[in-house]
Amino acid sequence: MKIMESVELRGCSIDELIEICQEIGLKRFRATQLFQWAQQKAVRTWDQMKTVGEGDRQTLSSHLHLYPLERIREQRSQDGTRKYLFRLNDGETIECVLMDYARTISRDRHTVCVSTQVGCAVGCAFCATGLEGFRRNLSVAEIVGQVLDITHYVRQEDPDFQVTNIVFMGMGEPLLNYDQVLKGIQLLNHGQGQAIGMRRMTISTCGVVPKIIQLAKDNPQVGLAVSLHAAQDEVRNDLIPMNRRYPLAQLMEACQEYSQITHRRITFEVALTSKNARRGEAEALARLLKGQLGHVNLIPVNPVEGTGMERPDIEQIKRFAQVLENAGIPVSSREERGGDIDAACGQLRRKWEGEL
Template sequence: MRGCSEDELIEICQTIGLKRFRAIQLFQWAQQKAVRSWDDMKNIGKSDRQTLSTRLHLYALKKVREQRSNDGTRKYLFCLEDGETIECVLMDYARTKSRDRHTVCVSTQVGCPVGCAFCATGLEGFRRNLSVAEIVGQVLDITYYVRQEDPDFQVTNIVFMGMGEPLLNYDSVLKSIQLLNDAQGLNIGMRRMTISTSGVVPKIIQLAEDNPQVGLAISLHAARDEIRNSLVPMNRRYPLNQLMRACQEYTHITHRRITFEVALTAENARREEAEALARLLKGQLGHVNLIPVNPVAGTGMERPDQEKMKKFAQVLVDAGISVSSREERGTDIDAACGQLRRQWEGELK
């Protein structure tokens, strides 16, 4: 049910003999109030609830583990019906006295087929795509659990940059965005949602045409093909010249700035790499987000020190490139993609 639009629920209710208004109530209970049980739907009669429970699957995720960071970040490991597990992260940022920013980082696949060299998710391989209900369910279940402590809690931002490559599960991701944006649901603004991709060129252009309001982040990480081929294997299929043409087309259609994510290691945080990045992005409407690589066992990559990060950023600033360094969240609880899941599966072996 969590993957259904209001119109789809109306059709289902009519098929099983329930009134149209029940579908509207169901949508609000599931999407706005984020309930996990038919019994929580207080204004639906017992007889109708029994009918629904036998004919329609609510599909709440099973929370396996929750970790909380000293900075307020929460990381969740959810188990799916087939026994697979996925991660998602809640990050809280103080913004104003009247309203804080609550960002959920959502997974879109079980594992990932891309296999980026620095990512824990890729180390475990790819299992399958997530359904719409499984994608939306991460946001709904986090909302449900946090509201047990804070009834006024609202998710304000979504980033599709958890486990998996969102643009390889394109249709489910776009429908999830529509549901999360629905005014009768969580009503999260389109411009407060961002899709992060390793560079699936045809889908970047399709996204610009299908939903120009959603933000786009590119996991760039290197400005030269010979380096990016090893860091981001997607580059072998869609090399940098194709990727940058797609980015230019995206900004031409949407007039929106792209965020370029660059994970820096002790090895690649060099001046010549910064200069190559500045040349690659010259004339592109975008912003560079520098990220010290996450310390993941099995990747062999080490973080650069702060001085290297500052020098790298200064090269970009001097070239007129907008740049920032990501505010790290949840490092003390292994909040990077795939780390908690990998730890959990290791314990089961």
């Protein structure tokens, strides 16, 4: 690897660090130490790497960047959800959410919802991030850094804290930043790092058809969630503009191919708003998913200012689920988390930017 200005420690594999150490005249074992300090212990400064001598630390810091994410906001929900607003090295901001942290809910499961882009080009009608447009892709180091820095902050209160699950469901469309997301997954899975099991990570997409097929072929053993939200093109076109490029017939074909290659169940996410939580939509969804390996996850949306979306009432949600169950389609309803802390994707960042 030719060392360049932009190499970030948190984005490097052990093999890449070995190459860098060799190029700058350091011993090979330093690479594993560096990887462990960065990825397992989640340190934020070179000084914290106690097993690396000062001379070597200086040499390394002149060839590798270490940019921890700066926490500029943290909101805590009564249900234990924590939402972070992080500033990146170039001043851009991203959101990241830690769920399932309440001790009363689960002491063993700590899920982080990771962002993959600054802003998003997809522009889904119900999403605060989409309203802001696309700014840039996140680097591997910035993707992994969200998990590392949340770990760092929570360990200040709970030294044993460990992230156990990851969902790539934050700001951005993960499959439009495919290579960085896949490398981030490998780093987070590495046994000398956070060692988060592949099956404990899920990529969520709004339906980037060619990348779903590529993911099936690369088959990293992670989960796939498809944000379906509607079963008819004319409805989905309005909710997810990408549907005009990859309409439902193409998307479902890709999902079939994915399941055939990977033998894995897809989660079909359906955000329920007062507009789409109707019987006709539920019946169309049941027809669309007939014979597909997967299950439906219903998500009542948090209302987002400026989108005009309303949350459906509980009876509407139950009726919708019943139609799917009657058609033999497994269905669950995702509990709303962090409703009191601007938990919908992009809400906290929008509010913060509005205050500047």
